[in-house]
Amino acid sequence: MSFDTIAEIIDLDRYPLHRPESPTVDALLREGQAALGRDALFSLPGFARPEAVSFMAAEIEARVPLASRLEANSASYGDDGSSWPAGHPRTVTHQFRYHQVLNHQIPNDSPLRKIFCWEPLREFLRQLMGYETFHRSECPHLALTSKVAGDGDTDGWHFDGNDVVFSILLREPEGGGVFEYIPNVRSDTNQNYETVAAVFNGNKDGVRRAKLAVGDLNVFQGNRTLHHVTPVQGARKRIVGLFSYDRQPGTNFGEPYVAELRRWTPGAMSTDPVFRA
Numbered sequence: 224m225s226f227d228t229i230a231e232i233i234d235l236d237r238y239p240l241h242r243p244e245s246p247t248v249d250a251l252l253r254e255g256q257a258a259l260g261r262d263a264l265f266s267l268p269g270f271a272r273p274e275a276v277s278f279m280a281a282e283i284e285a286r287v288p289l290a291s292r293l294e295a296n297s298a299s300y301g302d303d304g305s306s307w308p309a310g311h312p313r314t315v316t317h318q319f320r321y322h323q324v325l326n327h328q329i330p331n332d333s334p335l336r337k338i339f340c341w342e343p344l345r346e347f348l349r350q351l352m353g354y355e356t357f358h359r360s361e362c363p364h365l366a367l368t369s370k371v372a373g374d375g376d377t378d379g380w381h382f383d384g385n386d387v388v389f390s391i392l393l394r395e396p397e398g399g400g401v402f403e404y405i406p407n408v409r410s411d412t413n414q415n416y417e418t419v420a421a422v423f424n425g426n427k428d429g430v431r432r433a434k435l436a437v438g439d440l441n442v443f444q445g446n447r448t449l450h451h452v453t454p455v456q457g458a459r460k461r462i463v464g465l466f467s468y469d470r471q472p473g474t475n476f477g478e479p480y481v482a483e484l485r486r487w488t489p490g491a492m493s494t495d496p497v498f499r500a
């Protein structure tokens with residue numbers, strides 16, 4: 224199969240997003256808005272067709288040797304300029320270990336990019352989020368990426384810097400690799416550090432385990448929702464495609480983050496003048 228048409232990649236019978244006036248799309252929007260309000264997570268099961276999913280997983284796995292490899296212990300929060308006492312949730316660090324295939328490493332004709340660039344999906348997501356404008360990120364590194372987690376790899380507890388993340392699970396591991404989250408654990412006015420500290424100490428109250436299946440499209444609001452991916456077990460890798468959109472047109476991710484990514488990308492370091500010194 225060549226995956227030239229979007230119908231070969233997305234299950235348009237179930238998700239006719241190219242017919243925005245259809246009752247199916249209307250119902251999806253209402254279901255999605257309710258799910259996001261309640262759970263900060265909305266899944267569209269079986270969004271990508273199984274043959275396309277297998278193809279995309281293989282395409283990504285073949286690029287792992289080029290990919291950025293993160294191995295770091297980092298805090299869940301960005302630096303707010305204050306100094307917090309040792310043991311405070313803002314200072315506690317977690318393991319982050321995974322490969323990330325970057326936007327410019329994904330082929331232009333990849334089905335994953337065809338999904339990302341499909342206008343009806345962007346328009347559906349705009350309406351789902353209730354935004355006036357919604358644009359694909361144009362970041363050469365992070366607009367479209369895929370995280371690949373092998374045995375022992377994990378994404379540590381964190382909040383996302385952006386409001387919303389769209390992802391498609393492309394391959395499940397044999398064990399582990401579970402997406403766990405605490406919906407809306409913090410708000411603009413209440414950081415709720417007690418609950419976060421309890422979670423860091425292993426308390427599972429309020430921690431949900433997402434039932435993500437291969438091929439599902441997931442819409443996740445991670446700005447107020449603490450989340451992580453538990454360590455993967457076994458030889459089969461966990462592979463997830465990540466799409467980045469923004470209310471502003473033409474967005475790139477900040478240079479400090481991309482410079483950090485480049486440091487972890489084989490081949491990029493020696494050619495980047497920033498890191499020659």
Ligand SMILES: O=C(O)CCC(=O)C(=O)O
Nearest residue numbers: 370378383390402452463
């Ligand atoms: O791997 C996932 O399912 C989610 C990854 C994640 O939380 C992120 O990229 O911010």
Ligand SMILES: [Fe+2]
Nearest residue numbers: 382383445450
């Ligand atoms: Fe995240």
